[in-house]
Amino acid sequence: MNALTLLMSIFVFSFILAFAISYFIVLKEEKLQYGKLYTKEFTVKMFVYRCRLAIKNFTLISILTTASLHIIGDSFFSFEKIAIWKFAFLFFVMVAIDDVWFYSIHRLMHTNKYLYKKIHSVHHQAVPPIPMDFLFAHPIEALGAAFGLILGVLVLILLTGNANIYVLAAYSFYRTLHELEVHSGFQIIPEKYLGLIGSSKHHFNHHKYHKGNYASAFTYLDKLFGTEVNEKTTK
Ligand SMILES: [Zn+2]
Ligand SMILES: [Zn+2]
Known part of the structure; x- marks a missing residue:
């Protein structure tokens, strides 16, 4: 199995899981x-409507990823079994790079009124969101967000000379x-135990106030740049 086949298998499996x-x-x-953040009022009709755009975006993201990995070339992907500490470090690098990328483009799409109106407002139409609504976005936004993964691959290659396929597979699934x-609209683990890890409540507040909390994986960027929103900051 080559790198592309493995990653695409993870993509497809993740999408089916998201749908289910x-x-x-x-x-x-x-x-x-338990942990419910708001009352949802859903119909299967709404679910089907959201699925249509999600499937379209999933297809586009798969094409972008396939093309990018093909351009990078198989020789830059490694199936080497690496030490657990190295695996953890490289995994963390992927998360951190993608988080900085997403924070930047997400904040830009909110501060630039044209980008918000034409592109990002689509994602904010998903009220209340269902788990797979991370794919309910304008196709340009979906592709832009997916580029964070490619950026992570390039950084891994710069750091170690190759991109470890097990790190990429684990990261894609995570x-x-x-x-x-x-x-999801559910906060299963209370926020106080999560430290700087981006919680469901963190992103729920982004959808609630339509601004702030631009990062997803961690909360430190919003704290650092003063863009955090919650019940206290909006008083
Ligand atoms: Zn937003
Ligand atoms: Zn969202």
Whole structure:
């Protein structure tokens, strides 16, 4: 199995998982109470409507990723079994790079009124969001956000001479799980135990106030640049 096949398999599996979890929440929403951030009012019709754009974006992201990895070339991908500390470090690098990238483009799409109106407002139409709504966005935004993964690959190559395929596979899977969680509308682990890890509540507040909390994986960028929003900052 080459790098591309493995990553695409993870992509497809993640998408099916996102679809299944979202459908489950739409159907069982009334019975799920623990950690619920708001009352949802869903219909299967809304779910189908959101799925159409999500499937389109998933296809575009897969094409962009396939083309980018093909251009980078197989010789830059390694199947080497690396030490756990190195795996953890490289995984963290991927998360950090992608987070800085997403914070930057997300903040730009809010501060530039033209970009907000033409592109980012689509994502904010998903009210209330369901887990798979991280894919409910204008296609340009979906492709822009997906570029964070490619950026991470390039940084890994600069740091180590290649991109370890197990790190990429783990990161791709984590990324989808994280996005599903922050759009789920449920805060399962209380925020006080998460430190600087971006929580569901953190992104929920972004959708609630339509501004601030631009980062996704961590909260330190919003704290550092004064863009954090919550009940206290909006008083
Ligand atoms: Zn936004
Ligand atoms: Zn969102």
